[in-house]
Amino acid sequence: MASEQALAWARVRASLRESAGPRVFEQWLKPIELVPSDDAESIRLALPSAFVTNWVRSHYADRLAMEFQRVLPDVRLVSIETRPRTTPPVVVTAQTPPIPLAEVASLCAAGDRVASGARQLVPTRRRTVASTRPVMPRIATPAAPAPAAVAPTPVVAAPAPVAVPPSLAASVAKKRATAKPTSPLAPAAIPTAIPAETQPVPAPMARDETPVTPRPVFGVSIPAPEPLIAPRAAMDRPALDPRLTFNRFVVDSSNMVAFNAACALAEPGVPRFSPLFLHGGTGQGKTHLMNAIGHAYQAAVPSAQVLYMSAERFMFEFVSALRARDTHAFKARLRSADLLMIDDLQFIAGKGSTQEEFFHTINEIVLNGKRLVICADRAPQALDAIEPRIVSRLSAGLVADIKAPNLALRRAILDRKMADLPDAVVPVEVIELIAARINTNIRELEGALNRVVAYAQLTGQRVDMDFAVQTLGDTLRGAERRVTIDDIQKLVTQFFDLKPLDMVSARRSRSVARPRQIAMYLAKRLTTRSLPEIGRKFGGRDHSTVIHAVRKIEQLRDTDREIDSAVRVLLRELEA
Structure with a gap:
């Protein structure tokens, strides 16, 4: 299972490199590592810092889940978490154990050699102290009693320190007192012992490796984000x-x-x-x-x-x-x-x-x-x-x-709606009334039936024709007088045996332009649309074109009997 996930991760990385681009991939996606797991339905990904982890969660969680599901269909969960710290913290003891007198005597006997070597070691020790920032111990002299050592937690083994003679310590203290401090973190005390040059210097740990602990805001603790990221259910x-x-x-x-x-x-x-x-x-x-x-x-x-x-x-x-x-x-x-x-x-x-x-x-x-x-x-x-x-x-x-529903379809729709209302009792004549008077919109048709049934249940009255007309008064009156530009265009094209596209085309032949002008005239007379709105419904024409069409048809109705007869027939059908 781990090998399959590794192969899948290689394919996902290649896809991310290609889709995200080299800049985003190198900065944000390349540090992602696959954590081996035996669970076939989950993938664990790790990042070295919490900041990068939050960014990847916000921007690429869904993409990673989708890519893994393409390669491994059984995957249901992809988690993105911060990689745990593997290097234990280095703790420097605050006190140094006493140096045996035999070693001090041997070192003092080689005075010049130790003093010259100390001049080289002291600057190195200063750089080490500045970089690792340990708690500095006090100066230990051969005659002073050794303080008790503090137990470290944990204690990191280090080579035996080299003692500094009193004369050398006084010289170093004098120079340090007159010199400018190299860092505000440099200690003012002189160390008792200088570690050997071979002692390893602990690397500073990254700030982002520490787990993020939510701080309380106004006394309320904000929970940390969960590491498990799942694809969006939507x-x-x-x-x-x-x-x-x-x-x-x-x-x-x-x-x-x-x-x-x-x-x-x-x-x-x-x-x-x-x-x-x-x-x-x-x-x-x-x-x-x-x-x-x-x-x-x-x-x-x-x-x-x-x-x-x-x-x-x-x-x-x-x-x-x-x-x-x-x-x-x-x-x-x-x-x-x-x-x-x-x-x-x-x-x-x-x-x-x-x-x-x-x-x-x-x-x-x-x-x-x-x-x-x-x-x-x-x-x-x-x-x-x-x-x-x-x-x-x-x-x-x-x-x-x-197309708009005919009377038979409207009746069938109402019958299907009544099957969903087993407790409602609506006479057949009320169904016929609703189907006959609301003839354009199925939503309004079902809404009218729902309104009648709801009013009857809320008031406790019996549904009959008078109750239906009283309840649906506004709806029935609105359905009678409502005419749309689409209805006008459809009726005009059927009357003059044209195609619907002719109403919005750029053709200027009289056989097409004259019916189009009649449709504009009817739209201006029977609807509340403005001139620019009417022009847009006729192929995006200007409002001046609509004004010209209306004036032209008004003139032709006085001089051309065929045009006037056609307009009258269309008006009767639309107003009916």
Whole structure:
């Protein structure tokens, strides 16, 4: 097991060297060492200092866990800890044992030789004292009684010291008194003994090797960070809604293509197509299908990495990574996903740097043969302020639209919702009323039913037509008068037998330009949108173009019967 971990660590180091760059690797990642372990599900990494350990935890914990899981799928935990100190502290005794008189006599007999040698040894001793900073002992003379030795904890054996004669000690003391101190840490006392030059000097220990002890703040002790680092659970299991599955999706002709495409993409094996682009109006079931894809693919491939986020969340995390100067972790997290799903793509319109990162992300996902699902409120070619290269990549896969639900589908959705409310009693005529009057948004359709049931339970009243109309008064009136620019464009293209893209294209032929002007006229009359907003919905045109279209249609209605008749028919259908 240890050999497998060593081979895996070699591959991980090579990957980190290539991805992080030589500067970051040499400074922060190269000192990492693998601690041998027999546990197949955990990896222990050690660093020489607490400062470097905290930095690696903050910036590369997720990346290390992900790299090890690629090489060793059984790994579940990667711990990053500070390497324990192996060198025991060197303790210098405060007192020196007495020197035998026989040795002192022999040394005094060789006076000149000892004195000349002492001139060379004293500066060396001063440098040693300054570097190791021991507690200096007192001067011991042959006549003075020997003080009791203090027991060291622990005691490091050293060669026998050499005694200094009194005459030499007095000379050294005189010189030291007149000389300038070389360091504020230099002791003022003269040592009794000078160690031999061969005595090893203990190396100063690194400050970061000492364990970090949390200091209390306002009387509250802050716990130290735990050394065990696990991969983020959000990457393993995205925040999918458990209610939104394929079994709870009501299928009809308006959404059958999108439903079958979603089921096909969720199957294991090589995907038939990628990306899958789902588009439709608000509340038509796009988010439901994305969650269902995530649930089904996780059930089929439990080890797969599934990531679901909105385009707004993508932009927020990207900007946060730029500010933290840690875009590498953001890129690695998204591009390592086996299934990447991004909702509401229209929210990154006009965001240049975000669109550039989004392009490289989806390009990497598609080139690696992974699954990509994108949702928006309109087709790729109709998206405003989206780079053409992104539109081209999204159009290369399967584009499926979800149309507004018809009356039969709305009834089926309400029946499916009633199955989840076994205690609720709602007459069939109330179901028919809700299905007939709320015809654009499935969320509003289900919300209206929930409101009727909740009001009946809270007030204790029986649900009937009068109760439903009184409870849903504002909702029903709002559904009657609400007309959107998308509805106008759709109806105009059907009336004049055009394609939806003609409403936003640059074509200026009369067969296309005149219906487009009629749609602008109806948008100005039936909606509360401003002129610039209407222009943006028609291919990013200027507000002056909208003003010209409105004035032109008003003039033609007075002179051209066909134009006036077409406008009247469209107004009746939209107002109905």
